[in-house]
Amino acid sequence: MSVTESAARTTDRRVLLAGGAALVIVIAAIAWLLWPSQSGPLVLKSGTPHHLVTVTIDSLRIGSTDIDIAVTDRTGVTKDHAAVRIQVNQPLMGYAGQSVTAVAAGPGRFHAVAVPLMMTGPWELRLSIDDHDGVDELTVPLWVGG
Template sequence: MSAAVTTTRPTDHGLRSRRVLVAVGVAIAVVIAVAGWLVWPSPPAPVVLNSGTPHHLVTVTLDSVRLGAPAIEVTVTDRAGAPIDHGAVQIQAIQTLMGHAGQPITAVPSGEGRFRAAAVPLMMTGPWELRLSIDTHDCVEQLTLPLWVGG
């Protein structure tokens, strides 16, 4: 009697299946990497608020609007855009829902109509007001700017 001998050859089908699995795995890894990059938290960006009074244009820049004590820079110009260097600016942060008011902080002049307060405490999330008092020796003007503080 004779025995039948069978031989198996490697098929291209098995090799293709492995390549497809590798390609799918790479595609999934790329999608996860891109999604992670898109949702990764970025450092808070400065916030710029523009307003004015009858005599002045005012720009307020906060380092961030998160809990803490951000630095605040106030730029004051006359209505024609010329910087006001001869003056004083005070900033007071008020949490409107709780009625909490911090002490007014005197901003230090830094030239070309800019005044800087190194740290203005914002101790809780929610709505706040920044109340500015601008004393240019000719007049004292009050300005209130709304602000939302996040966590």
């Protein structure tokens, strides 16, 4: 085999590998675009010894999302005069977001606008509920997708 034939085979292999890699990237991009997305908001329920909490998250994709929180006592009575604060944390990156005050949105319901979830992976919603009888805190884990 001559040097020219060897160089041609090496070039052919490189072209074949580059074409294969490009094909894999195209298939992955199509799969990502066609992958089923979440059909609606995510609803999470949690609680403490004093409160039951329902967290409704508008979208678990990268970016800002609205979060609704419903708070009752353990017997189901709404906590209308509570103050609710949310802090989002990304524990793998050591990121702790600014605390956001949720605005009252009805009996025992609170709403936070544009809460930032700026990367994929595990996140924590740290909720602080001050119902004037004391402050109750809880952490709700989430997974943010692409």
